[in-house]
Amino acid sequence: MAVTDRVQSPLPDTKQRAFRDKSVKRLAFSQKVSKWDVKLSPYLYISPFFLLFAVTGLFPLLYTAWVSLHSWNLIGGQGEFTALENYEFVLAQPFFWNAVGNTFSIFLLSSIPQVVLAIAIAAVLDANLRARTFWRMGVLVPFVVAPVAVGLIFNNLFADQAGLFNELLTGLGLDPVRWHSDPLASHTAIATMVNFRWTGYNALIFLAAMQAVPRDVYEAATIDGAGRLRQFFSVTVPMLRPTIIFVVITATIGGLQIFDEARVFDQAGLGGADRQWQTLTMYIWELGWGQRNFGRASAVAWLLFLIIVIIALANFLITRRIATQGGRR
């Protein structure tokens, strides 16, 4: 409107031009503002998350990298710049590689049974049960218990001489399991604590996904003559694929950082006399707070970070393959 008005303005030429320039400038500015608005606002709306992430996530991450390049004492603080010396030292330690092995062993022993069990429990909960909410909330109860409390209870069960499990075994005339000296036995015991806490939680996630599977698919399968078991393996599990991937990824990240259960498995908290169950995070703890060597602890923290990134990438590639396979069907 304003523009057409101005064209017909009775003002003298020079004055008119000056007025027009000004007005165009003003217009251009307000246009610019609304352009910025469209372009910038979305970023500003999501910025609180990223600002928080920068402060609480990215900054510590980078600062840890900085610390790992120095000799650094917990109390004394920053020392000399040592470049990659901390990394070289840590990578040459048998304790480091032992911790890597333990971490993966406990991770596999906990994740695999956990996912399998969770799907099975979810399938049972998905059936027509009486007092459905009661059962569904029931599987979540272990999740509410603090990990350290779980540790205390299970330590009592897994004690080498006076523990319930070994009493049962010796009662049956079998040899007691050396929970605190045999590496695999200790990993199993710790994985049991992890599974106790997380299986129910994952089962509920699977249950939610199962309920989203269209019922007519099952009806079609029934008409085709598929039994319950066949339906479970040929309909339910394939339909759960994205959820399984989600659960596997979160279990990976959590599993590689396992600390609480392993630390409270004995009183010293160093992972056993022969480091039978010392995980990477416990090794970080030992270096940082036991030996007060923050430089080396940070180096291990970064190596753990790299391991998780590699595993996450592998997960991503597998996921993509599964996704395309799913699409081809």
Added chain:
Amino acid sequence: MHSRARTTTLSAAAACLALALTACGSGGPENAGVDGETGTEDVTLSVGTFNEFGYEELFTEYEELNPNVTIEHKKAATSNEARDNLTTRLAAGSGLSDIEGIEMDWLPELLEYSDQFADLSDPAVEGRWLDWKTAAATTEDGQLIGYGTDAGPQAVCYRADLFEKAGLPSDRESVATMLDGSWQDYFEAGKEFVVASDGVAWFDSAGATYQGMINQVENAYEDSDGTVIATENADVKDIYEQVLQASVEDGLSAHLTQWEDDWVASFQSDAFATKLCPGWMLGVIEGNAEGVEGWDIADVFPGGGGNWGGSYLTIPTQGAHQAEAKKLAEWLTAPEQQIKAFESKGTFPSQVDALKSETLLGQSNAFFNDAPTGEILANRATAIDVRPFKGPKYFPINDAMQQALTRVDVDKTDDPASSWEKFVTAVGAL
């Protein structure tokens, strides 16, 4: 509208950043250190303790005596929690209490940072504590970083009923005579016991016994200048071999690790007959062995005296009221007050005069067959004559050693020679 929203977001972000910067950059308040004036200004003193120092009633008493002082007690449940809190806040440079209680075991690492603590040496407190207690908290150039509170002089606790069954003398005087002497004498008595004991071991754990022995060596793991000598020191290797010979070859150990569930449960099942016990261990034994009769305590410790545990009060230099804090710490650790704490929570005093107190010497313990525990432990405290040097690497090395012993004694995954090799590797990695 939009532009205003944007400004708000930006300025909020700027404010956050500014806040973060000031929080990081703020220095400690100005003050005159420990020599400033006291008794004039109204102050609130915070005191950080853990477990039971027995100070609750004393705080009230002090507030009545000094109307200008209000005491705020910050009590951590466990010493580990207190230690994490202390180191984190020392590193951060702020947030510590005006008085921080510390455990004797933390001294080696804290003495390295003695500039973070006020020098508490004062003619007024000279000779107040047993020599070894003060010496442990003094730096090489004479700075005293803490006032001693309690101590852990060790005696030998034993099961009189099991001794009797095995045909050994069982009253506490005869037991003290029998066990008096070197560690070899203690192990010899053990061999005699296990032959007749029908499966009962002589002591609970190789690690605990080793700890009693190594604490009688002046420079076990490090020279006084901090050089690590743990793996070459013949004394260490010798003690290591002696303990394992006694534990495994001679079968004197119950193959337990102290504080583990199995160890706690073993008190109910007659697993062993003797145990090295500092004063505070009496309560632990009584709790674990509830309902078991026959425990007694003998006024003896093989190889001389030995101390395990005990605490100090320190004053971090980051505090704002160091002079008032020092006055309070001095009052709390005076013999009269420490006796009251002993009456309240059983913390055994480390002050010379407190060890002569009637209250202390008259104390007996019903669970330990009415033994005069006050008198016995006072004797044990004065018998301590070695001050073991504990440098900055003492703890990691001692942890590695305890693991080496556990591998052979409890886990049985190694023999003494291969476990020693692993110990050498672990020490090399520090």
